[in-house]
Amino acid sequence: MKKKPFNWLTLFLMVTALAVVLAGCSGGGNSNNGGADSGTNSGSDTGSGSGGKKTEILFWSPFSGADGPFMKKIVDKYNGSQDKYKVNFVIQPNGEYYKQLDVALSTAKESPDLVIMHVDQVPTYVSKGQLIAIDELASAAGISKADYAEAPVEYSTIDGKWYSIPLDIHPLVMYYNKDLFEKAGITEVPTNREQFDAAVQKLTDKDAGVYGYVVPTLWPQQFIFPTLVWQNGGELWNGSDVAYNSPEAAEMVDWLRGMIDSGISPANVQQDGENTLFLQGKNAIQFNGPWMKSQFDEAGLNYGVAPVPQIGKAKQAVYAGSHGFAIPKNVTDENVTAGIGDFLKYVSSNSMDWAESGQALASKPMLESEAFKALEFQSSVAEAFPYVQFAPNVLNWGTIVEPVWGELNNALLGKKDTQAALDEAVEKSRQAMK
Template identity: 75%
Template sequence: MKKSTLLMLLITIALVAAGCNGGNSGGNSGSNSGSEEQGSKSGKSGKTEFLFWSPFSGADGPFMKQIVDRYNASQDQYSVKFVIQPNGEYYKQLDVALSASKDRPDLVIMHLDQIPTYQSKGQLQELDDIAANASISKRDYVEAAIDYATIDGKWYGIPLDIHPLVMYYNKDLFDKAGITAAPTNREEFEAAVEKLTDPGAGVYGYVVPTLWPQQFIFPTLVWQNGGELWDGSTVAYNSPEAVEMVEWMRGLIDKGVSPGNVQQDGENTLFLQGKNAIQFNGPWMKSQFDEAGLNFGVAPVPQIGKAKQAVYGGSHNFAIPQGVTDENVLAGIGDFLKYISSNSLDWAESGQALASIPMIESEAFKALPQSAIAESFSYVQFAPNVLNWPTISEPIWGELNNALLGNKSAQQAMDDAVAKSVQAIE
């Protein structure tokens, strides 16, 4: 090859390379790179972008996406990038993300009972100033959730919803049995489930789950009966009050108003088939029952225990990781959360009961069947405010399963659960 030809070829290659590099060094590219590192730079639209993670990988995901899409379309200053992580892996993914600066979310959904643990590790930032700047007030939310998320006088979680255990009942089966109202106490409940049970048709009054959602049912019954899961210094679910409620559930199986050895989700399968008249479960089930075309009602869980009315609940909260410092992003998060406080009816459509008092008191929410759930907010209780409670309490569920299957007495099962939990604490 001639020198002149080689020279021209080299010049051409250099010009092409320079053109490519020049195209990649524009302002948009720089912003996108920064966004990947911090999740807090302006996007192509010029809006301040921030990354929002949630575990809503089930039927509730589209409802939250609709809220985000409507917010993004409602204003020109901020843009929320909404990412759904698999529910079962959510906290593992979050732990990894929070340990690194890259791809860390700016805003997360966090279950209320996880807030003390993440706060104790220094991974959440206080929300008081952010809320104040966005005109968000604690008075506008259900008090029980606010109290739980306030640690040492600082606020760490803004509640989206309260999801207590609720009672679903098959209206057609109730009509057939001549029952005109949902039961509200143990006497009414026991009378109803016996009337509703029809062995010949394979219909049960109340199918006792041996696994999930006992995580909501068992605490509810213990508290109603005057017991506690945590006595202030250690676990307490082998108390006479707790054991009595385990025996009561096993008694329903022995009486035949429930089948024995119910597999995971067996109670729900039978409810969908019209073979289970009453089911205790969470608000998130509503959309599934709607899609199935069931004629069902929603009501607070009856007071089965002898001491008081109480119900176990959870709550999805908005929390901000400690490392988010961009003032524009924090302002955008505040603006988004303020929007949600008065524009979250889409979330209620998923079956959830909202935590925003203005939304709860709105005529639109009151018109929804699940508005009855809010009746229980005055006596809702959350998991003990104890660090690593999910790990500590894990032995309950396997031992409760043993008791409900008849493999152990209620007292022995709960004693064994306590022993295992004490080991987890130590």
């Protein structure tokens, strides 16, 4: 008996009918999740337990050093805390960060949705129309300016619009060798010029090759010089022109040079020379940033940290930097901006991991928390927050001020008279402004 040939058409019709029946039994799942799915980015993940997709947010940072893992930990915890959004954390090389960001923003290819931006970069990017104001996003997320340290909020508010939510503030601080202080019989950390001058005299032991304060001729003068100028009543920018050749500025450079001439500091200190001597226990005091903490900890130094003393005659002031969150102009997806707001709201009260990197947080709820207060180093850094100052809010300031560092080096090395060096710096800066 012959077998009948297999009927493929019949099988196709049966499978199709079965699929229709199963679809009808599914209970209309799209109606439950359609609102969440409709605005998600392509390539997003399936949300855990929701049956929907997570809106993805591409987040760039320049934290390519030891600080990167601390921010990654915050991102990972946020991603695990909810199933609506996924923040994709990408670290770009610090030295190339703004070059890569410029390319991404200009081409709109693989452009980030959220970026870390140094506060003094904000005016330039706003002037180029590459950032969006965050006022509406912050309001929708329950984020208030009042919940952050005032200085970076004020600086990043331009023409009445807010462009950057601050993460931290990193001012210049004073590190000191506790063992050398004890040996010299100094029990109080200096807070003014008179106390500082007296301390470095006692701390200097030429026979032992120990110096009270080693004057750096290069970095971190970018933080030290502005601090001293402001403390002495001078300015870097007078509102229309560079002003760092003033008598107030020259006096502070001469003060630094005076420590070299008197032997409190060695002469001709090369790049990082002051730090090398500090690590060797031969430099009693160093002005530097909070980013040095991990290096000193790893070296096992018995050190302390305190605000920079008021060396100048006019006021207490200190130069600082700040990391903040900014949003590029091409971010228009409402689900993405809502996710960014949700993430930033989370960070505002869940950023202790960032404090563990050595940074002093800009969020007031974090600053006032018992967990932050228990961090002796970071709490000491935060003491300077009420009087921190940032670079002048001038477009392309980094390019304008660049000549100062070479001329300051000339003055500190004794190659040029102080006033002549600062006058030369001003002329070069004016050329850069043309």
